[in-house]
Amino acid sequence: MLLEQVNSPEDLKKLSVEELKKLAEEVREFIIEIVDKTGGHLASSLGVVELTIALLKVFSPPRDEIVWDVGHQSYPYKILTDRKERFHTLRQFGGISGFPSIKESPYDAFGTGHSSTSISAALGIRIGKKLKGEEGHVIAVIGDGALTAGEAYEGLNNAGQLGEDLIVILNDNEMSIAKNIGAISNYLTKVATGENFRRAKKRLEEVTKKVFGERVYKRLKRVEDLIVKGLFSPGMLFEELGFRYVGPIDGHDLDTLIVTLKNVSKMKGPTLVHVVTKKGKGYEPAEKKPEKFHGVPPKKKKKENLPPTYTEVFSKTLVEIAGENRDVVAITAAMPSGTGLDRFKEHFPERYFDVGIAEQHAVTFAAGMAKKGLKPVVAIYSTFLQRAYDQIVHDVALQELPVVFAIDRAGLVGEDGATHHGAFDLSYLRHIPNMIVAAPKDEEELRHLLFTAIRSGKPFAVRYPRGRGYGVPLREPLKEIPIGNWELLREGKEIAILATGWTVYQALKAAESLEKKGISVTVVNARFIKPMDEELLKRIASEHSVIVTVEENVVKGGFGSGVDEFLSPWYSGRVFNLGLPDRFIEHGEQNLLRCIVGIDAERIEKKILELVGEKPSPAKST
Numbered sequence: 001m002l003l004e005q006v007n008s009p010e011d012l013k014k015l016s017v018e019e020l021k022k023l024a025e026e027v028r029e030f031i032i033e034i035v036d037k038t039g040g041h042l043a044s045s046l047g048v049v050e051l052t053i054a055l056l057k058v059f060s061p062p063r064d065e066i067v068w069d070v071g072h073q074s075y076p077y078k079i080l081t082d083r084k085e086r087f088h089t090l091r092q093f094g095g096i097s098g099f100p101s102i103k104e105s106p107y108d109a110f111g112t113g114h115s116s117t118s119i120s121a122a123l124g125i126r127i128g129k130k131l132k133g134e135e136g137h138v139i140a141v142i143g144d145g146a147l148t149a150g151e152a153y154e155g156l157n158n159a160g161q162l163g164e165d166l167i168v169i170l171n172d173n174e175m176s177i178a179k180n181i182g183a184i185s186n187y188l189t190k191v192a193t194g195e196n197f198r199r200a201k202k203r204l205e206e207v208t209k210k211v212f213g214e215r216v217y218k219r220l221k222r223v224e225d226l227i228v229k230g231l232f233s234p235g236m237l238f239e240e241l242g243f244r245y246v247g248p249i250d251g252h253d254l255d256t257l258i259v260t261l262k263n264v265s266k267m268k269g270p271t272l273v274h275v276v277t278k279k280g281k282g283y284e285p286a287e288k289k290p291e292k293f294h295g296v297p298p299k300k301k302k303k304e305n306l307p308p309t310y311t312e313v314f315s316k317t318l319v320e321i322a323g324e325n326r327d328v329v330a331i332t333a334a335m336p337s338g339t340g341l342d343r344f345k346e347h348f349p350e351r352y353f354d355v356g357i358a359e360q361h362a363v364t365f366a367a368g369m370a371k372k373g374l375k376p377v378v379a380i381y382s383t384f385l386q387r388a389y390d391q392i393v394h395d396v397a398l399q400e401l402p403v404v405f406a407i408d409r410a411g412l413v414g415e416d417g418a419t420h421h422g423a424f425d426l427s428y429l430r431h432i433p434n435m436i437v438a439a440p441k442d443e444e445e446l447r448h449l450l451f452t453a454i455r456s457g458k459p460f461a462v463r464y465p466r467g468r469g470y471g472v473p474l475r476e477p478l479k480e481i482p483i484g485n486w487e488l489l490r491e492g493k494e495i496a497i498l499a500t501g502w503t504v505y506q507a508l509k510a511a512e513s514l515e516k517k518g519i520s521v522t523v524v525n526a527r528f529i530k531p532m533d534e535e536l537l538k539r540i541a542s543e544h545s546v547i548v549t550v551e552e553n554v555v556k557g558g559f560g561s562g563v564d565e566f567l568s569p570w571y572s573g574r575v576f577n578l579g580l581p582d583r584f585i586e587h588g589e590q591n592l593l594r595c596i597v598g599i600d601a602e603r604i605e606k607k608i609l610e611l612v613g614e615k616p617s618p619a620k621s622t
């Protein structure tokens, strides 16, 4: 086994091209074997095995700095630099991350997870190296999907202007998570297939024939060929932006890759190398279904009769609502299956919009549609909505446009880790005027809150977690829930728990257990984070000496902060906020992380037992 002998990029450099081809096969087998157990981003990583090997043959990280866009394709790089021995811990709690991380390895030049940052980061590193007098190349590897986002063009624009040495490798597999879409994607396909070149040649042929006639044309033919070759670069768009375009080249042909990268390493100024690859390469199921194998769960025994996921419930409910209301339109930023909008697309293709990885555009685009009387629903992951904060403020809330944000993956997402946890949405939405912010306690309440949101005619966010619901029946006809109305689930005496979203059932379970220990606890489902049910909150405050808030969001600025702000001028009891602490939470199994941060039933109960054991004090704690 060659892979056994390769423990660093130096070992790899000693191998011949023929040996490197064998190494590529072994790396693939190794990734497939491990990801089968751990889960992870399989298809993207399989697609860049040869590219990674070629990069490590020609360049020398960490002196040469390679920035992987999104970073979900970095498994071969992790294995071949310094993480082969730890690769079996991929995405596990305490193990290596599924994304590049500068805290994990000196070989990782820049942390990623969200897309389209690589060119900007690499350009910054380039300038940093220059000003600090450091040697070495800087390389950004960006996918065609990531190239649909505005930030990528902001980076290209700046790099073209600065003219510094920078290598951008465009890994073009015609896929985002789903099939890549948009005008740029079409352009790349034409470039990769040579269609633009053929078209230019045909047009010149027609013009020459028309102007000079058939006989002269035949004589001019050779001259014309030279003109087309001389004038026409397949990657004209990038050339116009100030980049030297190289390609397209076969991203699985190691001989060509190595020769091309060697040549490129000697070039000056910004260079873009267009590499064409196949997502899932070398593993038939992934090649055939790259979307399904983009990210795979760990292989587990299949359990029967599991509750539906929140995503599935959202997806079906939206189709139900849109069937009745023709104004409902749905927008995704390149996540049709992840958000469940693939079902909407099947039912209402003309009302479905995949805008590419373009969260900012998605939100303003939705605002424009809302202005014309449509009812846009932007289905988006909490972590990716962070990108569109200003658009929510400036384009939606300020103009009070009725855009609904269906915020999936809110809270801890599990194995994707710190870059992907939906930890902040309650904080970054709660302080925006005109916004309504809600979180269902279970999948049934999600249905009604979505219905309420679409009917409200207001900017409205509904946030719900990754994974399965609590298994409650889903049979009630859709109904509107009065905006700002909380639900009193259990009446006790001394302590009140105000919980929101996924934590409501945890609070109930904790309260039941406490009851058996002689502690009487009230539980409220605070399904609206904004506006809050101030009337009920006042009553709760007047009847309880201790109030505990629980949320799956950072405690700073979230739901609990809202309760604190309301109570602090006049409440004489004690308030405690439970939620995600003020640090980035690592990767690991979702429920394990929930226990670690203390928002599951057992930990809520423990906290309350501590509180009742403590002497009352006016100080607050988190």
Ligand SMILES: Cc1ncc(C[n+]2csc(CCOP(=O)(O)OP(=O)(O)O)c2C)c(N)n1
Residues within 6 Å of the ligand: 044, 047, 070, 072, 073, 113, 114, 115, 142, 143, 144, 145, 146, 147, 171, 173, 175, 176, 177, 279, 333, 334, 335, 357, 359, 384, 387
């Ligand atoms: C800002 C942002 N939005 C959405 C995503 C989710 N996402 C992860 S990978 C991906 C597709 C990336 O496609 P591409 O860059 O072509 O890489 P490939 O998987 O094809 O190699 C998407 C949409 C993300 N990581 N970041």
Ligand SMILES: CC(=O)[C@@H](O)[C@H](O)COP(=O)(O)O
Residues within 6 Å of the ligand: 041, 070, 072, 113, 177, 294, 295, 338, 409, 413, 416, 466
């Ligand atoms: C790389 C990326 O950002 C996505 O692929 C993400 O990992 C999706 O995770 P879900 O499994 O929650 O859809």
Ligand SMILES: [Mg+2]
Residues within 6 Å of the ligand: 143, 144, 145, 146, 171, 172, 173, 174, 175, 176, 180
């Ligand atoms: Mg792609």
